[in-house]
Amino acid sequence: MNQQPGATADPASRANLNDDIGEAMRLRMYRMQVELREAEQRAYDLFLQNLVKGTSHLSLGQEAVATGFAAAMRPRDLSFCTYRGHAHTLARGVPVEKVLGELMQRDNGLMRGKGGSMHLTSVDHGVMGSYAIIGAHLPIACGAALRAQYKGADDVSVCFFGDGTTNIGAFHEALNFAAVYKLPVIFVCENNLYMEYTPIGEVTAVKHPAADRAAAYGLERIIIDGNDADAVYRAARDAYARARAGDGPSLIECLTYRHSGHSRADPAKYRPEGELEKWKERDPIKIYRARLKQFGIGDDVMAKIDAEVKAMIDAATEACKKAPNPPADILTTDVYADGGWAWRN
Amino acid sequence: MAELTYRDAVARGIAQEMARDPDVIFIGEDVGKAGGVFKATVGLYEQFGPKRVRDTPISEQAILGAAMGAAMTGLKPIAEIMFSDFFAVCFDYIANEFPKSRYMSNGQLKCPLVVRTGNGAGSRFGAQHSQSIENWAMMIPGLKVVAPSTPRDVIGLLAAAVRDPDPVIFFEHKSLYPMKGEVPDGEIVDTLGTARIVRAGQDATILALALMVPRALAAADKLKTEHGIDCEVIDVRSLVPLDTQTILGSVGRTHRLFTVEENPRLCGWGAEIVSIVADEAFYDLDGPPVRITTPHVPLPAADILEDMILPTVDRIADTVRRSLSA
Numbered sequence: 001m002n003q004q005p006g007a008t009a010d011p012a013s014r015a016n017l018n019d020d021i022g023e024a025m026r027l028r029m030y031r032m033q034v035e036l037r038e039a040e041q042r043a044y045d046l047f048l049q050n051l052v053k054g055t056s057h058l059s060l061g062q063e064a065v066a067t068g069f070a071a072a073m074r075p076r077d078l079s080f081c082t083y084r085g086h087a088h089t090l091a092r093g094v095p096v097e098k099v100l101g102e103l104m105q106r107d108n109g110l111m112r113g114k115g116g117s118m119h120l121t122s123v124d125h126g127v128m129g130s131y132a133i134i135g136a137h138l139p140i141a142c143g144a145a146l147r148a149q150y151k152g153a154d155d156v157s158v159c160f161f162g163d164g165t166t167n168i169g170a171f172h173e174a175l176n177f178a179a180v181y182k183l184p185v186i187f188v189c190e191n192n193l194y195m196e197y198t199p200i201g202e203v204t205a206v207k208h209p210a211a212d213r214a215a216a217y218g219l220e221r222i223i224i225d226g227n228d229a230d231a232v233y234r235a236a237r238d239a240y241a242r243a244r245a246g247d248g249p250s251l252i253e254c255l256t257y258r259h260s261g262h263s264r265a266d267p268a269k270y271r272p273e274g275e276l277e278k279w280k281e282r283d284p285i286k287i288y289r290a291r292l293k294q295f296g297i298g299d300d301v302m303a304k305i306d307a308e309v310k311a312m313i314d315a316a317t318e319a320c321k322k323a324p325n326p327p328a329d330i331l332t333t334d335v336y337a338d339g340g341w342a343w344r345n
Numbered sequence: 346m347a348e349l350t351y352r353d354a355v356a357r358g359i360a361q362e363m364a365r366d367p368d369v370i371f372i373g374e375d376v377g378k379a380g381g382v383f384k385a386t387v388g389l390y391e392q393f394g395p396k397r398v399r400d401t402p403i404s405e406q407a408i409l410g411a412a413m414g415a416a417m418t419g420l421k422p423i424a425e426i427m428f429s430d431f432f433a434v435c436f437d438y439i440a441n442e443f444p445k446s447r448y449m450s451n452g453q454l455k456c457p458l459v460v461r462t463g464n465g466a467g468s469r470f471g472a473q474h475s476q477s478i479e480n481w482a483m484m485i486p487g488l489k490v491v492a493p494s495t496p497r498d499v500i501g502l503l504a505a506a507v508r509d510p511d512p513v514i515f516f517e518h519k520s521l522y523p524m525k526g527e528v529p530d531g532e533i534v535d536t537l538g539t540a541r542i543v544r545a546g547q548d549a550t551i552l553a554l555a556l557m558v559p560r561a562l563a564a565a566d567k568l569k570t571e572h573g574i575d576c577e578v579i580d581v582r583s584l585v586p587l588d589t590q591t592i593l594g595s596v597g598r599t600h601r602l603f604t605v606e607e608n609p610r611l612c613g614w615g616a617e618i619v620s621i622v623a624d625e626a627f628y629d630l631d632g633p634p635v636r637i638t639t640p641h642v643p644l645p646a647a648d649i650l651e652d653m654i655l656p657t658v659d660r661i662a663d664t665v666r667r668s669l670s671a
Binding site for chain 1 (some may be wrong): 369399402404406407408410411412413414415416417418422437441442446447448449450451455457486487489503509510513538543585586588590621
C-alpha cells in the first residue's frame with residue numbers, strides 16, 4: 001500500500017501511516033471489526049427477543065482474528081469455520097442480512113433455515129461451511145488444500161477453531177497429514193481460554209494448546225496477540241505467503257477472549273472475578289481505535305463508519321423481521337445431487 | 346471376455362476411472378506402493394504415480410476428511426478404509442459430514458466421492474475385522490450404498506459410484522476377493538440403484554447381498570435338486586438407492602420372501618425390505634417374510650465358530666424348505 005496522507009492529518013503524527021499495512025487497509029479492518037461486533041451484538045439482542053432461535057455461539061471480543069485473516073485473503077481462498085463462525089463468515093463479505101436471516105431461521109437466510117447458526121456456508125464467498133463437530137473441518141480443509149496442490153491452483157485453505165479442538169484426534173491427524181504433504185493450509189487456533197465451560201489449562205498437558213503441539217509436526221511455534229488486528233493480519237499474510245510458495249502449512253495460536261458465554265445458554269459464571277473486565281480493557285475494537293488515532297485518523301472518521309455499520313445492520317434486521325418463514329417444500333430438497341431425496345424407486 | 350478375480354476387478358475398475366478422468370485420485374493406507382493389504386490395488390501406483398495414488402498415515406479421519414475437502418472443491422476422490430470396522434473411528438464423516446453438507450448448505454456444497462472398504466466375515470479375523478456394516482451406512486440420509494458380489498459388478502458399480510455426484514459407500518466383501526468371474530473387455534459402467542435377478546424361479550424370492558449371493562444361489566440349486574423348490578434369487582447390489590420395484594415384482598410372482606443377511610440380526614438391511622414388502626405387498630404374500638441372518642452376537646475368530654454363525658448354504662436351504670412346507 002502506498003497511500004498519500006490525508007488532508008486533515010498532522011504530518012508528524014502520521015509518520016508511519018504508510019507502513020506495511022497502510023491507511024486503506026486499516027480503515028477496512030476497523031469497519032470489519034465494528035460490523036462483526038455490531039452484527040453479533042444484534043444477534044444477541046434478537047435472541048433475547050426470541051427472534052434468533054436454536055443455539056448461537058458468539059465470538060464477541062474475538063473480532064480481530066476473523067478480521068486480520070479475512071483481510072489477508074484473496075477472493076478465491078477458502079475458509080472453513082466452526083459453529084462459532086458468524087464472524088468468519090461475515091468477514092468474507094457475506095451480507096449481514098443473510099447471516100441474521102439464517103440465525104432467525106427465515107427464508108432469506110443464507111441456507112434458508114436448513115443449516116442454522118452452526119453451519120453458515122456461502123460458497124460464493126469462499127466460506128466452505130461451518131462445522132459443528134469439533135475438529136471435523138481440519139481434515140476437510142486439508143482436502144481442499146490437497147486439491148489446490150494437485151491442480152496447481154494458488155488458493156489457500158484456512159480453518160479456524162477453538163482451543164478445545166486441540167485435544168481431539170482430528171486435530172492431530174490433520175496437522176500430520178498437512179505437514180507430511182506440505183499442503184497449502186493454515187490452522188488458526190483462537191485460544192479464548194475456555195473449552196466450552198472449562199478452562200483449557202485444566203484439561204491440556206501443555207500451556208499453549210496449539211503452539212506447544214507445533215513441534216510434534218515439524219511446524220514453527222507461533223503465538224500472536226489475537227486481539228490486535230494488525231498482529232493477526234501480519235501473521236496471516238506470512239502464513240498465506242508461505243502456503244502459496246509451496247512451503248506447507250502453518251499453525252497459529254491467537255490469544256483472545258470471548259466476552260460472551262460459550263453459547264446462548266451460558267452465563268459464563270465460571271470466569272474468575274475481574275477476568276472479563278481485564279480483557280475488555282484489551283477489547284480489539286478499543287485497541288484498534290487507539291491504533292487509528294495513533295495514525296492520525298480522527299474520531300469523526302470512525303464515528304461515520306460506526307454510524308454506517310449500524311444503519312446497515314438496522315436495515316438488515318428489519319428485512320429479516322419481515323422475511324417469511326421457509327416454505328415446507330424445501331424440506332426434502334438437496335438431500336441428493338439430483339435435488340431431491342429419493343432413496344428408492 | 347476374460348476371467349478375472351474380484352480382487353483384480355477392483356484395480357481394473359479404479360484404473361478405468363482414473364484413466365478416464367484426471368480429477369479422480371485415490372488415497373488410503375498401504376494402497377499405493379504396497380498395492381493394498383488385500384492386494385486389490387496392485388499396479389495403480391506404478392500406472393498413475395504418487396500424486397494420484399497416495400499412501401496415507403493411519404489416520405482414518407484425515408483420509409475421509411481430506412477426501413471430502415477434495416470432493417467439495419472439484420476432485421473425485423476414491424478413499425479406502427481398509428476394514429469397514431474402522432468406520433467406527435471416522436464415522437463423523439460418514440454420518441455427519443458427507444451426507445449432510447449438501448442439505449445443510451441448501452445445495453451449495455457437493456460431495457462426489459467414493460469410500461471403498463473391505464467388509465464382511467470369513468477370514469477368521471474376529472469381531473473387529475470381520476463385520477458386515479452396510480446397514481450402518483444404509484440408515485443415513487444422503488449416502489448411497491453399494492455392495493457388489495461379482496468381478497463384473499465390482500468394475501461396473503465402482504465406475505458408476507465414481508461418476509455419481511453423491512457420496513457412495515462401496516462395500517467390497519473380503520471373502521470374495523479370490524473369487525473369479527467372467528468380465529467383458531473394454532469399459533464397464535453399471536447403474537446404481539438396480540438389483541439383479543440372478544436366478545429366476547417361481548416358488549420363493551431370496552434376496553441376498555455380496556457373499557450371501559453365491560450362498561443363496563447354491564441353496565437355490567440344492568432346493569431345486571433335492572426338493573423341487575424353484576427359488577428366484579435377487580442380488581440386491583445397491584441398498585441406496587434401493588430397487589424396490591424389482592423386489593416387489595418378484596414377490597408378486599413368487600408370493601414368498603426370504604432375506605439372507607450377514608449383518609447381526611437387529612436392524613439388518615433385510616428388516617427394512619421386509620417392512621416395505623409388508624406395507625406394499627402384504628396381500629401378495631402367502632406366508633410370513635423370513636430373515637436369515639447372523640445371530641445378534643459379535644463375530645468369533647475361530648474358523649469352526651465363524652462358519653457356524655454366518656448363514657450357510659444348508660441353513661438357507663433348510664429355512665426356505667421348512668417355511669414353505671409349514
